[in-house]
Amino acid sequence: MHILNSAEIKAWDQYTIKHEPISSVDLMERAAGKCAEWIQLQPWQQKLFKIFCGKGNNGGDGLAIARMLLQAGYSCSIYILETGKPGSEDFQINLQRLNDVTTDIHILSAENNFPAISNTDLVIDALFGSGLNQPLKELPSKLVQHMNSSKATTVAIDLPSGLFIDQSSKENVVVSADHTLTFQCYKLALLVQENAPFIGEVHILDIKLKADFLEANSFPNRVIDETLIKTIFKPRNAFAHKGTFGHALLIAGSYGKMGAATLATRACLRSGAGLTTVYVPKCGYIILQVAVPEAMVLTDENETYLSTLPAEIEKYSVIGIGPGIGTKDQTQKMLSFIARRYYKPVVIDADGLNCMALQHHLLKQLPSYSILTPHPKEFDRLFGEHQNDFNRIKTAIQSSAEFNVVIILKGHHTLVTTPTGKCYFNSTGNAGMAKGGSGDVLTGVITGLLAQGYTPEEAALLGVYLHGSAGDLAVKTLSKEALVATDLIRFLSPAFLKLN
Numbered sequence: 001m002h003i004l005n006s007a008e009i010k011a012w013d014q015y016t017i018k019h020e021p022i023s024s025v026d027l028m029e030r031a032a033g034k035c036a037e038w039i040q041l042q043p044w045q046q047k048l049f050k051i052f053c054g055k056g057n058n059g060g061d062g063l064a065i066a067r068m069l070l071q072a073g074y075s076c077s078i079y080i081l082e083t084g085k086p087g088s089e090d091f092q093i094n095l096q097r098l099n100d101v102t103t104d105i106h107i108l109s110a111e112n113n114f115p116a117i118s119n120t121d122l123v124i125d126a127l128f129g130s131g132l133n134q135p136l137k138e139l140p141s142k143l144v145q146h147m148n149s150s151k152a153t154t155v156a157i158d159l160p161s162g163l164f165i166d167q168s169s170k171e172n173v174v175v176s177a178d179h180t181l182t183f184q185c186y187k188l189a190l191l192v193q194e195n196a197p198f199i200g201e202v203h204i205l206d207i208k209l210k211a212d213f214l215e216a217n218s219f220p221n222r223v224i225d226e227t228l229i230k231t232i233f234k235p236r237n238a239f240a241h242k243g244t245f246g247h248a249l250l251i252a253g254s255y256g257k258m259g260a261a262t263l264a265t266r267a268c269l270r271s272g273a274g275l276t277t278v279y280v281p282k283c284g285y286i287i288l289q290v291a292v293p294e295a296m297v298l299t300d301e302n303e304t305y306l307s308t309l310p311a312e313i314e315k316y317s318v319i320g321i322g323p324g325i326g327t328k329d330q331t332q333k334m335l336s337f338i339a340r341r342y343y344k345p346v347v348i349d350a351d352g353l354n355c356m357a358l359q360h361h362l363l364k365q366l367p368s369y370s371i372l373t374p375h376p377k378e379f380d381r382l383f384g385e386h387q388n389d390f391n392r393i394k395t396a397i398q399s400s401a402e403f404n405v406v407i408i409l410k411g412h413h414t415l416v417t418t419p420t421g422k423c424y425f426n427s428t429g430n431a432g433m434a435k436g437g438s439g440d441v442l443t444g445v446i447t448g449l450l451a452q453g454y455t456p457e458e459a460a461l462l463g464v465y466l467h468g469s470a471g472d473l474a475v476k477t478l479s480k481e482a483l484v485a486t487d488l489i490r491f492l493s494p495a496f497l498k499l500n
Helices: 005-019 024-040 056-070 089-099 139-147 193-199 224-231 258-270 282-291 329-341 351-357 358-364 378-385 391-401 438-451 456-478 485-490 492-499
Strands: 048-053 074-081 103-108 123-125 153-157 179-183 201-205 221-226 249-250 273-282 296-299 318-323 347-348 404-410 415-417 425-426
Touching: 005 024, 005 048, 005 378, 024 056, 024 089, 024 179, 024 201, 024 258, 048 056, 056 074, 056 089, 056 201, 056 485, 074 139, 089 103, 123 282, 139 179, 193 296, 193 347, 193 425, 201 249, 201 258, 221 224, 221 456, 224 415, 224 456, 249 258, 258 282, 273 282, 282 296, 296 358, 318 438, 329 347, 329 351, 329 358, 329 378, 347 351, 351 378, 351 485, 358 391, 378 404, 391 415, 415 456, 415 492, 425 456, 438 485, 456 485, 485 492
Parallel strands: 048 074, 048 123, 074 103, 123 153, 153 179, 179 201, 221 425, 249 273, 249 318, 273 296, 318 347
Antiparallel strands: 404 415, 415 425
16 A cells, blocks of 8 residues: 555545546545445444534535434534635535534634533544645634543544645644545555544545556555555465575574574574574573574673674574674674674664664664664664654665665554665554563564575565464464563464465
């Protein structure tokens, strides 16, 4: 699924209107019908619907939805925000149609016109949608604050009003929706963490925009979904052997953090690496030999932390480094040595990233197409402080190109950026995965996929998708609260089976 901005969505609408062909008001009718169908599937038949409409096309959607719900037997009151401007043509058509079925239509021209909203009401927000280009002020701002002051269930049409589609809305007054019904594709605003308080649960409604518009144009932003992943995943050849699937080296662990090394190693094996060697301080030898008997273990000369490298690192298909290694000076020097000597892509996570943040020059020395997997704080340590998620996305895209690396910025919709300017948001995963060790598992998965011959971009996309899918499968039986990182490794198996 592609992610389009406001101008691209308008172009897609116009393309559909021209090439289906269909009138704009009939396309609006189709979109409203999908919203009304979704609403009628919810247990809200007995609620009083209060539908707030602007005078643009988002308001036209709201008026059409109100008419359809009234005709289906729902109780609806409609409130139109007076902006001092004439309504759009499609808004006016739908207002006339609505006048034919109800007189319960009210104009909101002052704050004292605002209706009382009961906590048991159902609020529909069709004020502004995705066409907004400046923060709400004065009467619109007061209306949104009034809507938010109740505890009524709120459904936003297209986007919660007050939310910008592809820039930060921090400090904006925004409708706090419980559900957002958006059309045909994700918008960037629906994928960033900072907008979580406003968007609620997102539902993508298919309104049959012409698919060949996407084929005729190039869009850099995509959602990592099953359709995309199935073009990447490679089922195993029946005649393959362990040498076919590469030899991964994981450099991980320090005293008290051998669990991170164990998780990454087990995940690497479970992701399909043919051979896995893990390099740990001496204190981790017995732990790894017992916990992961399928892996080979090499030890540093140091007892409690990593200070050197194993011999012949060039022979390994891939190196994954970082889980639990700490940031001691000798450990930093070890990472520096890898950056200068190893010529294949490396996977760097956790303390590996923290070591790099203390040696920024290493970014320019990394092998091409290495994979960095920071969470937001680690990202900011590497690339500077950011005031909002949109700035972070911009920096990730620029830094991938500048340093020729793949960046995986972890979050609810994990972001993957590539040196060629592509930008992906993951569709799998859940809040149960917000636990220590989940990142170590992801490091192991991606390292194992790289070992098998997937390209860095493919390994990053497939890795984050499988990691999230394992979490989604796990919570069905374990719950979000009880899920731990070890469960992600266990549920990699059914995640792979889904792809097969």
